Amino acid sequence: MPEDTRTLKIAIPKGSLEGPTIELLSKAGFEIYVSSRGLRPASNDPELDVYLIRAQEVGRYIGQGFIDCGITGYDWAYENGVELVDLAELPYSRATARPTKWVLVVPEDSPIEKPEDLQGKRIATEGVGITQRYLDERGIKADVEFSWGATEVKVPDLVDAIVDVTETGSSIKANRLRIVDTLLTSFPHFYASPAAAKDDWKREKMEQIALLLKAALGARGKVGLKMNLPQSQLDELLKLLPSLRRPTIAQLAEEGWVAVETIIDETVVRDIIPALKRLGAEGIIEYPLNKIVP
Numbered sequence: 001m002p003e004d005t006r007t008l009k010i011a012i013p014k015g016s017l018e019g020p021t022i023e024l025l026s027k028a029g030f031e032i033y034v035s036s037r038g039l040r041p042a043s044n045d046p047e048l049d050v051y052l053i054r055a056q057e058v059g060r061y062i063g064q065g066f067i068d069c070g071i072t073g074y075d076w077a078y079e080n081g082v083e084l085v086d087l088a089e090l091p092y093s094r095a096t097a098r099p100t101k102w103v104l105v106v107p108e109d110s111p112i113e114k115p116e117d118l119q120g121k122r123i124a125t126e127g128v129g130i131t132q133r134y135l136d137e138r139g140i141k142a143d144v145e146f147s148w149g150a151t152e153v154k155v156p157d158l159v160d161a162i163v164d165v166t167e168t169g170s171s172i173k174a175n176r177l178r179i180v181d182t183l184l185t186s187f188p189h190f191y192a193s194p195a196a197a198k199d200d201w202k203r204e205k206m207e208q209i210a211l212l213l214k215a216a217l218g219a220r221g222k223v224g225l226k227m228n229l230p231q232s233q234l235d236e237l238l239k240l241l242p243s244l245r246r247p248t249i250a251q252l253a254e255e256g257w258v259a260v261e262t263i264i265d266e267t268v269v270r271d272i273i274p275a276l277k278r279l280g281a282e283g284i285i286e287y288p289l290n291k292i293v294p
């Protein structure tokens with residue numbers, strides 16, 4: 001009889017990070033199939049038991065050991081204040097590769113210029129813990145109230161300032177707001193519960209996932225480039241190719257020609273391909289990459 005398959009309970013953040021997280025897992029080799037209302041998605045890995053949980057709550061359930069591991073923002077892990085094992089920082093966001101920032105924000109024409117001006121004022125935020133700790137560290141006494149979202153609309157009529165998340169900055173601009181200070185920057189992390197990290201099978205499985213997630217992020221924005229080139233032009237080519245990654249050079253069966261293969265940033269391809277043509281390169285192939293394992 002086959003042995004029972006062991007499973008790892010893994011949480012994926014429902015909300016802002018859901019789409020980019022599922023895309024990243026797919027690049028890492030784990031397909032997650034989310035149905036319209038289902039919160040227990042299937043996957044192509046029978047060893048995974050997947051839960052869709054709000055980003056704010058992922059840390060709590062991992063910390064309590066009900067879930068073995070999961071992805072959520074550093075911000076919410078910090079807000080929850082629970083003990084988690086940090087397996088990897090994953091530098092992606094909702095719309096960009098920039099970190100999310102928690103910022104203290106006021107209307108453009110507000111008299112509040114520095115954090116100390118908040119003394120005795122009212123602040124609304126989804127991150128009450130993040131805000132309270134920030135004020136405590138500076139000895140500022142202000143009234144911090146929990147906001148369920150759409151926080152930008154509350155200044156200046158309902159509160160004096162807000163602490164909110166910003167990524168691209170477009171919400172701040174659209175609402176004519178001004179940043180006074182940054183409290184925290186945050187990327188998603190892959191976290192484990194201390195109990196799961198002590199289980200050999202789970203630990204190994206989670207480390208495998210962490211490696212593949214990092215490899216998928218490492219390949220982001222990079223492509224492979226391959227071509228044939230007259231050997232006499234090799235020195236010129238090496239000057240042209242970004243020096244970060246050394247190209248592989250192989251002798252072709254045809255005398256006087258070499259094959260060159262390298263990995264470069266996708267953004268430089270459009271400048272480099274015409275230059276390669278001018279050097280006499282032939283059979284130039286550009287191909288996408290799923291993973292780069294350092």
Ligand SMILES: Nc1ncnc2c1ncn2[C@@H]1O[C@H](COP(=O)(O)OP(=O)(O)OP(=O)(O)O)[C@@H](O)[C@H]1O
Nearest residue numbers: 014015016017055073075076093094100165167186
């Ligand atoms: N532009 C963004 N807006 C909000 N959160 C973002 C953004 N980019 C990344 N995040 C990250 O997504 C995670 C979840 O964000 P948040 O707590 O705002 O919940 P949400 O999924 O956006 O749901 P809601 O619609 O209720 O706000 C956080 O860790 C946050 O840092």
Ligand SMILES: O=P(O)(O)OC[C@H]1O[C@H](OP(=O)(O)OP(=O)(O)O)[C@H](O)[C@@H]1O
Nearest residue numbers: 149150151164165166167168169170171
């Ligand atoms: O800097 P930006 O790229 O504009 O992103 C910031 C916006 O995204 C978040 O809102 P969300 O969509 O999560 O809705 P919410 O306000 O209800 O939390 C956040 O609260 C800001 O409103």
Ligand SMILES: [Mg+2]
Nearest residue numbers: 015016149165
């Ligand atoms: Mg949000």
